[in-house]
Amino acid sequence: MTICLAAMPWQSLDCPSLPIGLLKAVTVATGRPEPLTYHGGIRWAEYLLDATDGELGPPEYTEVAEEGLFHGLGDWVFAGVLHDDDSFGVTQLRRYADERGLDIDRVTRMRAHAADFVEVAAREILATEPTLIGFTTTFMQNAPSLATARRIKELDPRVPIVFGGGNCDGAMGSALHENFPFVDYVVRGEGEIAFPALLDALDGRTDLAAVPGLSWRDAQGRHDNRQGTLVPPALMPVPDYDDWFLLIAESPVGEYVEPKLVLESARGCWWGEKHHCTFCGLNGTGMQFRAKAPETVIAELTSLVRRHQTLDAIMVDNIIDNRYFRDLLPSVAALDWDLRIHYEVKSNLRPDEIAVLRQAGVTHVQPGIESLVSPVLKLMDKGVTGVRNVRTLRDCEAAALTVSWNWLYGFPTESTTDYDAVLRQLPALVHLQPPASAARILLERFSPYFENPLLGFPNRQPAKLYEHVYALGQDRLTDMVYLFDTDPAGLSDADAEGLHKLIEVWIDAYPSSSLQILRADDEEIVIEDRRVGWPDQDHRITGAGFVAAYRELENGRTAKALAARVAEWGLTADQVVDWLGKLAGDGLVFTEQGHWITLATPTEPLKVS
Ligand code: SF4
Numbered sequence: 001m002t003i004c005l006a007a008m009p010w011q012s013l014d015c016p017s018l019p020i021g022l023l024k025a026v027t028v029a030t031g032r033p034e035p036l037t038y039h040g041g042i043r044w045a046e047y048l049l050d051a052t053d054g055e056l057g058p059p060e061y062t063e064v065a066e067e068g069l070f071h072g073l074g075d076w077v078f079a080g081v082l083h084d085d086d087s088f089g090v091t092q093l094r095r096y097a098d099e100r101g102l103d104i105d106r107v108t109r110m111r112a113h114a115a116d117f118v119e120v121a122a123r124e125i126l127a128t129e130p131t132l133i134g135f136t137t138t139f140m141q142n143a144p145s146l147a148t149a150r151r152i153k154e155l156d157p158r159v160p161i162v163f164g165g166g167n168c169d170g171a172m173g174s175a176l177h178e179n180f181p182f183v184d185y186v187v188r189g190e191g192e193i194a195f196p197a198l199l200d201a202l203d204g205r206t207d208l209a210a211v212p213g214l215s216w217r218d219a220q221g222r223h224d225n226r227q228g229t230l231v232p233p234a235l236m237p238v239p240d241y242d243d244w245f246l247l248i249a250e251s252p253v254g255e256y257v258e259p260k261l262v263l264e265s266a267r268g269c270w271w272g273e274k275h276h277c278t279f280c281g282l283n284g285t286g287m288q289f290r291a292k293a294p295e296t297v298i299a300e301l302t303s304l305v306r307r308h309q310t311l312d313a314i315m316v317d318n319i320i321d322n323r324y325f326r327d328l329l330p331s332v333a334a335l336d337w338d339l340r341i342h343y344e345v346k347s348n349l350r351p352d353e354i355a356v357l358r359q360a361g362v363t364h365v366q367p368g369i370e371s372l373v374s375p376v377l378k379l380m381d382k383g384v385t386g387v388r389n390v391r392t393l394r395d396c397e398a399a400a401l402t403v404s405w406n407w408l409y410g411f412p413t414e415s416t417t418d419y420d421a422v423l424r425q426l427p428a429l430v431h432l433q434p435p436a437s438a439a440r441i442l443l444e445r446f447s448p449y450f451e452n453p454l455l456g457f458p459n460r461q462p463a464k465l466y467e468h469v470y471a472l473g474q475d476r477l478t479d480m481v482y483l484f485d486t487d488p489a490g491l492s493d494a495d496a497e498g499l500h501k502l503i504e505v506w507i508d509a510y511p512s513s514s515l516q517i518l519r520a521d522d523e524e525i526v527i528e529d530r531r532v533g534w535p536d537q538d539h540r541i542t543g544a545g546f547v548a549a550y551r552e553l554e555n556g557r558t559a560k561a562l563a564a565r566v567a568e569w570g571l572t573a574d575q576v577v578d579w580l581g582k583l584a585g586d587g588l589v590f591t592e593q594g595h596w597i598t599l600a601t602p603t604e605p606l607k608v609s
Pocket of ligand 1 (some may be wrong): 275277
């Protein structure tokens, strides 16, 4: 059997496809020949470069890949080819873009080349003479993958086509199989067990009915096998990226990217197992947390770094295993390599954990901060407060640890009153890393809000973006898509305007803002204030009692708890309250729901644009 595995646009150009790397490895482990691979994202970027004399290329590809998801822009580029209709979705996207002030010039120019590219891709894949073609599809890979699969079937109907990946999890995979008859098989759920089982069935060793999570057809019609049990860590192989690194080294796209490794040390979410964040559908049907043994992770990391001479690594885990702070990261630090690792973490990081991350070469974290408003964080079931999140932002800033986060709003029962006190204080936070944006939550499949309409989103329909991607009625779309439109909850758009404006100011001010402790001893702390929007000045905390109080406040305290802790210095509760008010007036503290936290960083900030 000659297998060709394809990852179509909009796979990131700077890293290989993890699903393809994993499926290659599990296929080889069955004793079969190594699958061939088709890195359609790189080929599309090359094609654009060539066809437009460099006017469109990797930078434009990356903009669509990173910014187009919540508007379906990448899918739309290929939607005309998918439906064999040049005009499909054009009017719908124009209307959609007008309503939202979206610039669609770039994707419109790309779309003019989509049909020719799909023709090339289909023929290049068939030129490998495959006896099975697999497409992995996540986020905006559906339309380009389906368009290419459709054309392959026209050119050679004999070659079976299988789809898998995040877009095929649960009901979405069954619906995709039903809606697109040229897709012969869909593997729903994780692939390490199901894909080799499919190969066995296609080899005649077992029955298709025995393949976990497989959607398939026979003379009786369509069948959806039950999804199997989740893959245990011991069966998650080391991904094979050899061909991708060879390809990117030779491709003109290579000049535009810094290749990165993609690893996973765990699947699922230990927090979500107990407190599923109400808006989050990220884990699909695989919430159960499964972490690899620390020695396995370090062996994979070192072997891939050595093999590909690449020190940048993205860990795709949805949340880091807390054991790793003790059992993995110190071993990574001991390598003493100049690694640059990206990890997703829980937002209540302690300073000692941040230090361990930095020592191990973790330079970028995604802590799921989501908001600084405690009542809203409670609605999310995030298990943190606004003050705790501000502390994480402060401590990551101090440790030169890049933080990516978004501000989410639109939660049922949230009100402007919840936000007022926090929004008034945002100008004091401009020296800390801002959110990339503020956005109303969309209803995600698999999330508690999706699963339980009583939580506040009783009315839902497939998100409007799918109208310019699929020529399917709502009844056929409902089971296939991930995002849903609902009646807006929580803040109105007008209410959210203030939040958006404050965040724009924050983003602009951050690169040239700092608030840092210049000097500190037992009698005085000097804080240099160079925040945009605040007068340049040095604040002095003087006297042993107030210095001790400031140190206590760095951990976050209520006024009452703080007063109790500094009573030995002779400070009364009233004096503490007055002093907190003065700090608040100077923007040196953040306070919410009776808790207070200091804002100055203890070190000179390192701002990276
Ligand atoms: S938002 Fe993060 S912490 Fe919450 S359930 Fe999803 S993956 Fe887990």
